[in-house]
Amino acid sequence: MHTINHLYRRAGFGATLSEINAAVAKTPSELIDDLLDDKLLTGNYLPADPRYAFQWKDVVPYTGTDLYQKARQETTYNNAAMELRRHWTVQMCQPETMLREKLTVFWMNHFVIEARKVKYPICIYDYLSYFRQNPWGNFKKMVADVTTSPAMLIYLDGILNAGSAPNENYARELQELFTMGAFDKNGKSNYTQSDVEGLAHALTGWTVDTTQQSPKILPAIYNSGLHDQSKQVIYDNIERQYNLTASGDAMDKDVINHIFEQRSEQIAWFICTKLYQYFVYADTSGAIEQAVISEMADLLRASNWELKPVLSALLNSSHFFDEENIGALIKSPYEHIIGLLRPFEILLPENTSDGQGELMAGSLYNYALAGSQELLDPPNVKGWPGYHTWISATTLPFRETYIQTALLIGGNIAAEGVDGYGQNNYPIFLLDGMVTSWGQSFTNYAGAFDDLVHEIATYLCAHTPSAKALAHVKSKFASNISYEWSDQTITTSERVGILRQLANEIMLLADYQLS
């Protein structure tokens, strides 16, 4: 149970006790196959479009100077971004597709875009949906697709990178952040400033057509007139004419192929390091970590950049389940927030006609924001650094407020605010009945209080908290609590109060911040 809990926390956002109990009958490898099942990327497993997509899907960018029209457009963008965040949050709460969504978060924080710059909702939505549909696809294809995606072309100025006056923005980040990193594993630079400039020239030619109307506006298009066809030297001292994938031009070399040929080892090591840090542990400087990453990188190259075998191998490895690393990740704000909902079986329903799940997700937005994670708008092109930066003397008290509000203050987790479409966000209630059935799912509900504390803390935290920590939890109760809990005359509602307090105290432990 300890290990299944670990798997579901890492490969998803936590699990209910009943989900964990159901999983006990299967082998880890079967569970991982279920999580990585390709059927989850198709048909009804994919979410329906956001409810108000019709309001922004076909909005043609306004290019005039009328301030009112401009402001209206900004409002549309902001509303759409909020809706996309809520829509995405609902997906994170669905158990079956948890790994798909966990990876979508990963890719959106790897191939970073920021809504505040990209603006056009359809581009952002298409971009996000791409990762949802290809979360464990082919990494090289991902890089190629991202390079010519409207969202990325807008975000890193590809649309302005034209002809003989290139803009280096994408060429630099493509190398530094999206493929190989600035340095290889020995600390040697992977590219020079000349490579950046050469690549910027080679990547010219793509733009976004903002004039085309329905059925789908804002497509990325290749325009040979914008492509600098002069010869470039990139990495290998050979002058070549480069084209971009799918451009159809008969040139010497496809530029993405060239990057993956020339820097194959570096790319594999870089992306596998990031995956390792996301799923196992942030600090990869040790010899064991390096050995595991090397194996992952070899596998990625051997599988011709297919990610699924690598993810499957990592999650199936004994290293992934090593006690050393269980509880060694620091929860992101969304992992923390959703991690509280899941154990209590609080559901954010998807695809309902009244948008209930989305409106509930809207209530969670402010907590994530207070924890410094606003989906679709990471701090910069490198994304959230995560790890220790998630926890500070500022964010930790916010997390505590959320826990206390959720568990103690009548269970009305959050209800503030009206969305851009005039609807109130839905409050999320942790009702007394939910607390009771949650409590009853533990074997020691009818047993001794000390055993119950131990059992619940073991379930909620990655490791059983220390004896002192558990003593601290118990110190928050009156000294006769053990006696009272076992007393047959104690009422159900009194038990609810105790359970709320108990969950609250456990979740305020440092242990609960870890995954």
Place this chain on the structure above:
Amino acid sequence: MKRRDFIKSLPLGVAAAAVPFSIGGLFSGKAFGRSPALDVLLNAQGNSNNVLVLINLQGGNDGLNTVIPFQDPQYDINRKDVGYYTPSEKALLTPFQLRGDLALNPPLGTDFYNMFKDGKLAVLQNVGYSNPNRSHFRATDIWNSASDSELVVFTGWMGRYLETQVPENYPIDIGSSPDPLAIAIDYSTSLVFQGSRSVMASAVIDPSKYNAAQNYADDTPPNTNAGNELQFVRGILTQSDKYGKRFKDVFALPGATQNTVTYPTTNPLAVQLQKVAWCIKAGLQTRVYFVSLGGFDTHVSQYTKDPTQGQGLLHTYLGEAISLFQKDIENMNVADNVIGMTYSEFGRRVNQNGSLGTDHGTSAPMFLFGKEINGEVYGHNPKLDAADLDVYGDLVEQFDFRQVYASILTQWFGIDDYLRKSILNKPEFTSVSDFQSPTDGFKFPVNGSGTMQNIIRNPVPMSVSQNGSLAFNLYQNQPNPFPGITTIKFALSEGGPVLLEVFDGRGSLVKTLVNGYRSRGENQVIFDGLALPSGTYYCRIAFNGKTQTRSMTLTK
């Protein structure tokens, strides 16, 4: 980056009194606490109230359009579309001239310009470092860690400085100061505050609304990855608990959140500096504040001249926020011990790009401000002729940024030579003149030539070593990474017993290099790792009850 578990697995308790030196006397009567040397350093000079405000301009501020060499014909050629080109554009610069051939970007504002006129604003031109890196993230790390371009250092220069001011097990034990040593007005802190053991700053968005986290005593977690992270969270809990209670008291006092000026809520930098002003006025013993302004990565549509968008808007924010802050703390009579410094990871390419913007470049100007700043222009104008640029068309620096850091550490915080060298990762670094520019001690050339002058008006007297107190510094081994053999140097302010040991990545002792008396000044020892596997090793020196550790990379 295996700092934490490494430290935990070292026999830390052995560090001070129990080190088995054969020579007695030095440690007698001394417990594990702060050494007298450090106490002298901290308290004897009466400077413990000096405050530094770091203002980080994120994204790479275009220096050529911040401090503008508008008379240079090369400026016109390179900046036709993103600068002040036409006569009418140039006329806009007239009220903002620093001298006949140099002006501040007008959106910085008259109030900011007047700080220069009043002698409170120093403009340092051409600050950078050799072999500049053009990655946002690497370049930011270089500025924050104060490392050479090629050397990856995982601690920050302020972290290393502040670490000398606290007990070894900070933040579990926060020492004598009731306040955070440093405050970042942000959700998380910056590398600049990373010490070798823990982060030396608290991230606080709004100290007046601070909500303390609950803390509790706990057992020491196991020495595993998971245990180390648990320890990390508990450290933050402790900080939050202790400082939170203190903030609550401080900001409950009447008038604690009043200012004498109005900081516009629409100015993202001003709202941060407003909170810094509260903290200073409240008398917090915080030494360093960190605020930041993002958005300087102007590849596209730079809008330098337009105070309402692009770089122009950011300069509006910057100039307005700094001038309001300075006015505010002066009105409140708390300005005497406060200076501020702006820095950005790089300037931008001399030649504009094809998108009405500029790409990543190299050196750029810095601003230092405050009543204790000698407000002048330091350094010559940027040399824009093609022959003076590097092969990529970027500026070549005149000053190394660590010259500025050195001035601050020495003349503002009163740090002595040995500690400063350690903090700045420059073994050979004894004064500003170690860098290429002709300088005199910590003085910089006013207007690029002629008079040499300190940036700090009344330098805090530097002491310690001269007073016979004990300080030391372990330098980074050379070469590093090393193929097998490397040289480790260390310096002592006085002769005394030294223990120098090498540990592997798991914290096991590999070799004892020195265990005995060494003389004053620089000492060196060869470390032979030919028989060892590649990996990260740690060299630790113990001297006078204190330790210092450096990592070394063996690459075969």
